Amino acid sequence: MKLTKDVSKEDKKMLNSIFWRSFTVFGSRAGASMAHAPGFIYSIMPAIRRYYKNPEDQAEALSRHTTWYNITQNVGTFVMGLVASMEKKNSEEKDFDPDSIVALKTSLMGPLSGIGDSIFWGVLRVIAAGVGISLAAQGSILGPILFLIIYNVPSILTRYYLTYMGFTLGSTFIENIYESGSMKLLTKAASTLGLLMIGSMTASMVIFKSKLSIPISDGKPILIQTYMDQLFKGLIPLLVTLGCYWLLSKKVNVNWVLLGVLVLAITLGLLGVV
Amino acid sequence: MKLTKDVSKEDKKMLNSIFWRSFTVFGSRAGASMAHAPGFIYSIMPAIRRYYKNPEDQAEALSRHTTWYNITQNVGTFVMGLVASMEKKNSEEKDFDPDSIVALKTSLMGPLSGIGDSIFWGVLRVIAAGVGISLAAQGSILGPILFLIIYNVPSILTRYYLTYMGFTLGSTFIENIYESGSMKLLTKAASTLGLLMIGSMTASMVIFKSKLSIPISDGKPILIQTYMDQLFKGLIPLLVTLGCYWLLSKKVNVNWVLLGVLVLAITLGLLGVV
Amino acid sequence: MKLTKDVSKEDKKMLNSIFWRSFTVFGSRAGASMAHAPGFIYSIMPAIRRYYKNPEDQAEALSRHTTWYNITQNVGTFVMGLVASMEKKNSEEKDFDPDSIVALKTSLMGPLSGIGDSIFWGVLRVIAAGVGISLAAQGSILGPILFLIIYNVPSILTRYYLTYMGFTLGSTFIENIYESGSMKLLTKAASTLGLLMIGSMTASMVIFKSKLSIPISDGKPILIQTYMDQLFKGLIPLLVTLGCYWLLSKKVNVNWVLLGVLVLAITLGLLGVV
Amino acid sequence: MLKVALLAALTVFICYGGNWLFGQTMIERPLVVGMVTGFIMGDLHTGIIMGASLEAIFMGAVDIGGALSAEPVTATVLATTFSIIMNVNQKAALALAVPIGVFAAFISMFLKNVVMNIFVPIINKQARENNQKGLTFTHFFMWFLNYFIFSLVTFFGVLEGAQPVQALIKEIPDNLMAGLSATGGLLPAVGFAILMRMLWSKELSPYYFLGFVMVAYLNLPSIAVAVIGVIIVILNAYRDRQLLQIENNQKKVSVVNTEDSLANSEDKEEEDFFE
Amino acid sequence: MLKVALLAALTVFICYGGNWLFGQTMIERPLVVGMVTGFIMGDLHTGIIMGASLEAIFMGAVDIGGALSAEPVTATVLATTFSIIMNVNQKAALALAVPIGVFAAFISMFLKNVVMNIFVPIINKQARENNQKGLTFTHFFMWFLNYFIFSLVTFFGVLEGAQPVQALIKEIPDNLMAGLSATGGLLPAVGFAILMRMLWSKELSPYYFLGFVMVAYLNLPSIAVAVIGVIIVILNAYRDRQLLQIENNQKKVSVVNTEDSLANSEDKEEEDFFE
Amino acid sequence: MLKVALLAALTVFICYGGNWLFGQTMIERPLVVGMVTGFIMGDLHTGIIMGASLEAIFMGAVDIGGALSAEPVTATVLATTFSIIMNVNQKAALALAVPIGVFAAFISMFLKNVVMNIFVPIINKQARENNQKGLTFTHFFMWFLNYFIFSLVTFFGVLEGAQPVQALIKEIPDNLMAGLSATGGLLPAVGFAILMRMLWSKELSPYYFLGFVMVAYLNLPSIAVAVIGVIIVILNAYRDRQLLQIENNQKKVSVVNTEDSLANSEDKEEEDFFE
Numbered sequence A, B, C: 001m002k003l004t005k006d007v008s009k010e011d012k013k014m015l016n017s018i019f020w021r022s023f024t025v026f027g028s029r030a031g032a033s034m035a036h037a038p039g040f041i042y043s044i045m046p047a048i049r050r051y052y053k054n055p056e057d058q059a060e061a062l063s064r065h066t067t068w069y070n071i072t073q074n075v076g077t078f079v080m081g082l083v084a085s086m087e088k089k090n091s092e093e094k095d096f097d098p099d100s101i102v103a104l105k106t107s108l109m110g111p112l113s114g115i116g117d118s119i120f121w122g123v124l125r126v127i128a129a130g131v132g133i134s135l136a137a138q139g140s141i142l143g144p145i146l147f148l149i150i151y152n153v154p155s156i157l158t159r160y161y162l163t164y165m166g167f168t169l170g171s172t173f174i175e176n177i178y179e180s181g182s183m184k185l186l187t188k189a190a191s192t193l194g195l196l197m198i199g200s201m202t203a204s205m206v207i208f209k210s211k212l213s214i215p216i217s218d219g220k221p222i223l224i225q226t227y228m229d230q231l232f233k234g235l236i237p238l239l240v241t242l243g244c245y246w247l248l249s250k251k252v253n254v255n256w257v258l259l260g261v262l263v264l265a266i267t268l269g270l271l272g273v274v
Numbered sequence D, E, F: 001m002l003k004v005a006l007l008a009a010l011t012v013f014i015c016y017g018g019n020w021l022f023g024q025t026m027i028e029r030p031l032v033v034g035m036v037t038g039f040i041m042g043d044l045h046t047g048i049i050m051g052a053s054l055e056a057i058f059m060g061a062v063d064i065g066g067a068l069s070a071e072p073v074t075a076t077v078l079a080t081t082f083s084i085i086m087n088v089n090q091k092a093a094l095a096l097a098v099p100i101g102v103f104a105a106f107i108s109m110f111l112k113n114v115v116m117n118i119f120v121p122i123i124n125k126q127a128r129e130n131n132q133k134g135l136t137f138t139h140f141f142m143w144f145l146n147y148f149i150f151s152l153v154t155f156f157g158v159l160e161g162a163q164p165v166q167a168l169i170k171e172i173p174d175n176l177m178a179g180l181s182a183t184g185g186l187l188p189a190v191g192f193a194i195l196m197r198m199l200w201s202k203e204l205s206p207y208y209f210l211g212f213v214m215v216a217y218l219n220l221p222s223i224a225v226a227v228i229g230v231i232i233v234i235l236n237a238y239r240d241r242q243l244l245q246i247e248n249n250q251k252k253v254s255v256v257n258t259e260d261s262l263a264n265s266e267d268k269e270e271e272d273f274f275e
């Protein structure tokens, strides 16, 4: 509410339009090179139309945003607001470097997705699903309904306020905190929280249970899983996840990694390990 | 033991007297403006009598302490000892500012009560009651007796040693650590511990259980409380406490807050929520 | 693997020899004055023979190491490697102070044993035994076998790599990090981890259960232990351990402390307390 | 019945007044009050057992900064007396204790915080006149008056309450009863809020939530929270001290280097961002 | 059967396409999809119940960085439809859902990441020409095309799958089935690894393991981990800010004192040791 | 019986002597000793099972800094032998193991720390004379002598103990037995105290208590404590390194600014307060 105060009426209209369009941002996915660029362009269009009157300038701005775009979507509106404010600045100031727009946009993708996916996929969805499952399991239609409400109310509010926040904070702010060193602190805070949550998701959502067992002459067989848990609980999920990370960090294509895990799991199945 | 070593015989007598009188400090409570000032005056009297021979000076000293006083009592003796040492100094040094006595006294009330109430109400009493209840529940008279012993032995020892500690450390010490910045560290340490304990007390002692439930066509009704616990355990107690704090910090009178909570609880009861 | 790369062939032979000899380091124990000095001398002999050609120098070096030696053995090879590198230096440089060899060796005993015993006695053995017990309890010979494998594979690898590490890092490194202040950090890290683990071992391995109980007229007697646990879980083990530490820190001979605990325990037994 | 009423009032006076005259030794807690009432009413065993139950119920009834959620003495004395003398069903007596306690708490606070204000001018006068005897007398007289008046609640409670109470229990709508019980659960919040006012700072507020989570999610008892708290505080203090020394050193250096004035103004900006 | 197949495909289109066209509102999750399928197939109750079971099974099926371990919509629609319409035993239907989900996930990723690449030059061209209408159209057309094609999987799945599925369940060797289920458990690792790539740094890596231990050994639910995380982050931020100020002050001072150039080179060495 | 005694003594020699001659590979632990004894005495199965029970009992019997609370080899060999050969009731045999272990621990420590002192002058002489063969011989001879003598305990224990043991079990007063068992529980304290001496510092002592609380109140297994410990240590190390650099920078600056000598003396005072 505070955030929307100092914004002019026309800018408000534009930001609301961006907010609404942003819902479709992940509608299309243009493969591994552009990802959600089309959706981003569609969302940011109102800003481009508003600040550039000249068709060449508009074309230039649109082309600028045909590059890879992918951020947790209800957090990504922050970037959209920010880009809007930078496009505005670019349209006003002669010596503004338009490349900085894409640079900043791109540099924010990692931290924002990390924190966004952790919070929305990892916390909010899990809580909402927890509530939903226990109601639905008893056949109550309240299950799915509450699930949707618990998830979407904070989600949509976030989407809305971040649109305005990105715009009002603006690029000068971002540059300032970069220079003063505070950006490091912010990134560190976001990454810390993100990594913590991803660690917790690894433990709760990556699942591995071996059914291997050692036969005992007289008595029931001994489950290997019990002993692996005694060594370290969730060791295999942790190792698999770290392994995937290691491969990705060695620039192995994500599809190969996916395939690898698939093959691994099925092989283990065929071998009777799981 | 160490603490009482460097204290002269007469000062010892005085401090012991303060120690004994301090037991009555909360006997009277003179409303919202003075609180336990009468008790404080009664407790500190031996020091005033000892250091000021002149009736006018005594009257002045007594009047000085008619201001609001309230500190967890077995910790408050620290302030009494400290005040004694400052009154002594005031009686000896011409240019000592007597206002600093009340100022220091007042400034210590917050942190000392915070930490004192946390430890004595929050930890010691709870442990003692835990032991006491389980014995008394079986009808054993050991319950109340052990309860009193576990609570009072540390409590009275604290009261005693802090009387001496306040006196021997004295005001110079306090000023020194204020200047060097160490006071900040001490306050921070006390506040940290206090807040942690108050947080834990909020979770264990503020209780709210809704009996609302959603009827299920076939099957037993679903308790709302279960789902609130799934969202965040103890959410309502936490919110109520934070709400009270927020009101108090907005200078709302504590009695209104009390009344508000009362009305809230009864209303919830009448509405069948609890 | 990396560690062994820059080591000459002859030095490798020597280090391997030290590695193998180190297995016997605790074979003999020459009382309270030398402890495992004979084993250390036997282990380090290959280095002494290699770097000193002159019998007098060899004798001097051997004598140097007749002082007290005791470090968790699979971690102690680090010191052996380090000593080898220092003996080499001493044989090459005229103004090298041979006393520094013993000094450094001795100074490392505390931290290395602290961390070593914590990890190997406190973590690895406990995990290995956990797995082993549950298998063996069902009569499976896999119990002891897995126990030995889980414990010894990391243990022997540690022993091996630390031999090389001590040698290649060498004394210059150690001196450097001492000067830069990093040694403090390393010691702090090791001590932190060590103390944490010893604390956890105190809680899990020092055991005390009182069988004292208070008779209740009608109803079953009340176990004192229940109430001590309510006060603070594991209070007695904690106090006994801190007591032992306190005595040792007051230079009380360890045998007296052992005897004291023995007498204490038996007395408590005779009194019917345990 | 008069005798019972007198004895009950006396018990309240002894336990409640005694607690606050003699160093808040917790003889006001139900565990003790139950025992004393039982003893006086001639059924020690029942007294102790009811004390145990009531102690659990009133665990959150703390008196902090003068704000109390429920006054445990009156509640315990009445509930125990009803149960022993008037054969009120024990469970019903326990259920009644909470509303009684909440009600008594309001009376107690009204007395202490409002009524007792009348003594303020007297104390000021006596102090001005160095009337030490007078001050001492006033102190103890205030104590006596306060707890004497307060005991009357119990006196009339027993005298008049005998029959009505039985009736009341049946008549009070369940909902109201539930609401009154809930007050006992929620009111401690006010006491804690008072403490928070004394200690709260934005920088330290996370510790409040940490304490909350430690109990809510790790089920740690308060002694464990306290020990962990002390550990955290000590470790932080060492760190803080180290930083304090560095900053103090820096201050000394900056006296020499004058361009620092500039530096500070820049720091301000940053700070604003984080606030 | 054609009608059923059409309805099922429509459900997939609505839930999956709708989710991604309208702000990823999680209407693609089994809880919702189950309900919708149940409604459309005429047995709401079964739909809701199966949705609950499948939601639990697919809890780890997150879509992160475009990598998803199992596609929940197709899986839920098919399993629910088989169960309602074809009377497939409910447990068998649930067991089948995981391999279906894994299979569908691959198709979905193939479509989005590979096939849809054909639109890249078109978008570039439209942007260059400032063809805003065109861009808008392409955006929505890509959406339609993608989810339309994808829905065909379900269409043919139902049409052709009716009988074979029953047979398949009996024929698929248990081992293979177990392996397919295991993929559902292990594949989320890839999504988390993608996130880790974005955030990982040697300095912060301990927090990853902390989060892991908090769930594995303290059994904390995600909300508690998040709250503790925020607490840690805030406390750290205050410390970091304090240090940042000290360092900034130091930098200003070092401008004056020139021998610092020397100092920095020494620091480097130390750092190397710790890396 | 002589043969059994010899075999038992041999087992002790192999397991105890072997453990310490060959890298402390833990073949001295009951799990292994039980198995070996069972094998030698002809009842592997019983040996393994008793080993498991004894391992749990002797879990706290650690040998740290040369201080051990109970010697597990003799205890295990005797208990297992009694049980297999002499048909001593298994439970009774286990009960007997702790006092035997405590007794054997004292003998072992007496041998190693007191008796073996006689070799000290010999070793000094051989070193002075560069008698390397001699040193090697002494080393291994000490080993042999020590464990040979020690094995005699078991030899006579079996030879003489057969009947008496049965009698003893019945005769030892319960209280004494309980006391002997308690020693097994309390003696590990000494070993840990030895370690604490090596590591303790006021600044780090909180971590000792943290470790204690983590097990006592959070029931964490040792692997989890270790992982959390490593996390804490790494995070602290990064912080410490940062501070070290700041302090090192400061030192360099303070060389220039001479009024620091004054500053340091002030810091001292503060420090005293906190100590």
Ligand SMILES: OC[C@H]1O[C@H](O)[C@@H](O)[C@@H](O)[C@@H]1O
Binding pocket: B026, B070, B071, B072, B073, B113, B117, D063, D064, D065, D066, D067
């Ligand atoms: O808060 C300090 C102090 O305030 C009042 O005097 C009472 O509530 C005490 O119980 C409390 O210790």
Ligand SMILES: OC[C@H]1O[C@H](O)[C@@H](O)[C@@H](O)[C@@H]1O
Binding pocket: A026, A070, A071, A072, A073, A113, A117, E063, E064, E065, E066, E067
């Ligand atoms: O990771 C960011 C983002 O990537 C893709 O667009 C999808 O997987 C989303 O679910 C996710 O939020």
Ligand SMILES: OC[C@H]1O[C@H](O)[C@@H](O)[C@@H](O)[C@@H]1O
Binding pocket: C026, C070, C071, C072, C073, C113, C117, F063, F064, F065, F066, F067
């Ligand atoms: O403490 C170091 C070291 O001391 C002695 O040699 C034995 O107790 C070993 O088990 C231990 O590792």
